[in-house]
Amino acid sequence: MTARIIDGKKLAETIKQNLAERINALKEKNIIPGLTVILVGDDPASQVYVRNKANTFTKLGLNSSVEQYPASLSEEALCNRIRELNNDPSVHGILVQLPLPANLDANKVIETISPEKDVDGFHISNAGALMTGRPLFIPCTPYGVMKMLESENVELRGAEAVVIGASNIVGKPMALLLQKAGATVTICNSKTKDLAAHTRRADVLVVATGRPEMITGDMIKPGAIVIDVGINRGSDGKLKGDVEFSSAKEVAGAITPVPGGVGPMTIVMLLVNTIEAAERKL
Numbered sequence: 001m002t003a004r005i006i007d008g009k010k011l012a013e014t015i016k017q018n019l020a021e022r023i024n025a026l027k028e029k030n031i032i033p034g035l036t037v038i039l040v041g042d043d044p045a046s047q048v049y050v051r052n053k054a055n056t057f058t059k060l061g062l063n064s065s066v067e068q069y070p071a072s073l074s075e076e077a078l079c080n081r082i083r084e085l086n087n088d089p090s091v092h093g094i095l096v097q098l099p100l101p102a103n104l105d106a107n108k109v110i111e112t113i114s115p116e117k118d119v120d121g122f123h124i125s126n127a128g129a130l131m132t133g134r135p136l137f138i139p140c141t142p143y144g145v146m147k148m149l150e151s152e153n154v155e156l157r158g159a160e161a162v163v164i165g166a167s168n169i170v171g172k173p174m175a176l177l178l179q180k181a182g183a184t185v186t187i188c189n190s191k192t193k194d195l196a197a198h199t200r201r202a203d204v205l206v207v208a209t210g211r212p213e214m215i216t217g218d219m220i221k222p223g224a225i226v227i228d229v230g231i232n233r234g235s236d237g238k239l240k241g242d243v244e245f246s247s248a249k250e251v252a253g254a255i256t257p258v259p260g261g262v263g264p265m266t267i268v269m270l271l272v273n274t275i276e277a278a279e280r281k282l
């Protein structure tokens with residue numbers, strides 16, 4: 001069997017096109033959704049992601065600005081700038097690109113963002129809202145994964161879903177969303193004993209371990225839906241996922257590629273969240 005490829009780039013384009021009506025309705029009321037992205041330090045990958053986010057907004061005629069600060073920026077100065085943005089009515093979404101330099105407390109910084117403008121959905125009150133089934137903003141990567149599963153008409157009710165990785169930005173919200181959709185969810189990590197025994201039971205397998213090609217075809221249930229959240233740059237400069245694509249595609253029913261899978265969906269869902277933040281101001 002060769003798996004269907006779940007094309008995140010194509011799906012992200014379709015979602016973007018479908019947003020045009022909502023954007024026009026806002027513009028008719030003189031509201032242009034606006035995002036401010038804060039980047040601290042000079043991590044090269046973060047610079048690419050931030051640029052991609054800003055370009056996506058600009059191409060659709062939305063406002064976006066990127067504020068770049070040196071790694072030496074103090075936590076106080078950063079939090080003061082966020083407070084100013086919280087009070088700026090032209091800014092609907094505020095995003096602090098992660099990871100932050102080690103001298104800054106990411107939790108403290110994120111919790112300075114007004115929850116109504118936290119389009120990443122990382123603020124502790126937005127995490128709590130998601131956990132209690134009343135989300136204000138769904139974190140972009142797991143939100144994008146849910147859209148991919150929806151586009152594949154995956155029946156989640158009663159399905160066995162296994163999520164590998166329990167980060168606040170991917171694994172934990174992912175597990176909550178799958179559970180809410182009716183799946184039986186197991187959360188594993190890279191140290192889980194006999195990981196393959198878990199992954200081989202999964203009808204839906206979401207991998208977010210940060211370990212290149214850790215999941216191989218022999219660990220996958222035939223016909224399973226495999227979602228690879230990993231983005232690892234090899235020494236040859238090529239991107240690799242957390243799943244070994246060549247062996248996995250021979251076993252899975254459908255699989256996301258890297259690049260061109262989950263990554264583009266993360267960016268488009270940021271757009272969705274920012275438009276929603278602007279609509280709430282109507």
Ligand SMILES: Nc1nc2c(c(=O)[nH]1)N[C@@H](CN(C=O)c1ccc(C(=O)N[C@@H](CCC(=O)O)C(=O)O)cc1)CN2
Nearest residue numbers: 049096097098099120140259260261262263264266267
């Ligand atoms: N504040 C946030 N920080 C981070 C998030 C986030 O959602 N919010 N997620 C990741 C990084 N990220 C977005 O910020 C992100 C990473 C990768 C992609 C993407 O489109 N990748 C492409 C490949 C790009 C390349 O060539 O390097 C793909 O997979 O096709 C989008 C968003 C951590 N930080």
Ligand SMILES: [Mg+2]
Nearest residue numbers: 260261262263
């Ligand atoms: Mg991808």
